[in-house]
Amino acid sequence: MRWERPRTLVAVTWAYIAWALVPVGVAILFSFNAGRSRSVWQGFSLRWWTGDPTLSILHDPDYSHALVHSLTLAGLDMAIATPLGVLLAIGLARWRGRGSGAANGLMLVPLVTPEIVMAVSLLLVFTQLSIVPFTLVHLGTTAQVVGQVTFSLSYVVVIVRGRLASIGGHYEEAARDLGATTFGALRLVLLPLLAPAILASMLIVFALSIDDFVVTQYMSSNAGTTTIPMYLYSNARGGTTTPALNALATILVFVTLLGVGIAFLAYRFFGRWTQTGAESNALRELSGLGTT
């Protein structure tokens, strides 16, 4: 059968892609503008990156503070949400019985709630409810991390559960048949098999955290807890803002795309590697354990 090449669809698709990407490219290009304008091109320069002694992103401390705070939050979010989410994914995938349905539903709540609802609720609980543990969470870095972990957790669970489903239970069963304890099988067989998914979800959490605006803004306290997206929000419309803002946004985009790109490559690379190497290695190691 002949599948004709649909010219209109080709045109629509490439027009869409141009529409989606060209404005981003233009915004990045404007970080190299020689003049102050963010809408009129006045020639190429590195003025807003490094050249200007006070207003460039290299020399204006506001920008580096925002960048450092964004990276700090992303690091903390990764460090907390990843282990919590991996354990939750393993637990939810295996635990059958009363309460498991409710727990599965609960895990989906952050994915289907508009962010502003979550942000308002968290703000109210941290400012109005005076019982432990809510009194321990102060607006600022702590509350920002708590908020970010709360919405990142579900993504980790979704990614890790997908991998768990594709691994199946056979490898662990084999390990147990060879004499491993449940936790031995988990540590020696399941965790190495999950490694690509864990790495991928870490980097996705990093990207989610770096890009988040609503929850991070609601949980912030003062100028010291400003992140890059918050800085972009409060200065994007200002008449006095320079193309250094575009440079800051460019850094944000490259950091995010780098994280996602590494996640993607790692997932593909380790995914292939574990299927051939780690599984048989772990099983060989365990069979040794079983005989001694």
Added chain:
Amino acid sequence: MRLRARRPGAGSWRGFALPGIVWLVLFTVVPAYALLAMAFGKENFLLEPVPAWNPGTWNVGFLFQAISGAVPGGEFWPSVRNTIVYVAASLVLCFVIGYPVAYYVARHARRTKALLIVLLVIPFWVSYLLRMLAWIGLLASDGYVNKVLSGLGVAHPPNWLNGNAYSVILALVYGYIPYFILPVFAGLDRIDRHQIEAARDLGATPFSAFLHVTLPLSRPALLAGSALVVLPMFGDYYTNDLISGSPRTNMLGNEINLFVQGGPQKNLGACLVVVMMAILLVAMAYYVLQTARDTRRFA
């Protein structure tokens, strides 16, 4: 041989899930309750809102004020109307632009397919704020959009960035359409090509095969894509703040943000969140019913 005795009981797996569940209860369930307590709370003698933690003392006065404000003629009606109109218009545009793109990449692209998928995914990971920043530059009065328009002979190009509803809709579509295209693409990509070939073999024209096979089979993906864009658009306030900055185009999210972050009436903000969730629950119930119907039909 299966070693039943060594298999862990439900208890230990529940133990794995426990820290995550405790976290979610503390930071989604309790906050949701705090939201209700605030919405059903009272005011103290300084007229500051105080939450009512005991449901026995709940007061529906402020929620009633919010609901009567959210119906036609009320003080929040313009925002509710804007929200519904902007989200509906954006959703229609997502269908009109997104479906053909997803359809082409899933069904017709061959050598370019991998490249196209990467290009469709990139906007997903480009900061939303940068993508809005990009349009602020392009739509500025001396920006490229107006340069092109005056090049085409438009004498007075419009002011895009001050309360222009079209700009807000454009920005919403631009911001959220990647979340629509990807699930629709994934859904279309899963459709078995043989089903379409069968329809063609049985005499269907390409168009009628599309109408009677592909389109019905893509319904679940279209529903999922719609849910993924409608939910965040409903709660959006920053797109509007950045692209319009005028109360004329306020959406429900802007009202909530103003009450909660800007002023003392946090309780009215909480009530408006409850109103928004009520509207969304109706939409989500429709989604769940339709998805269940599709699952029965295609399973």
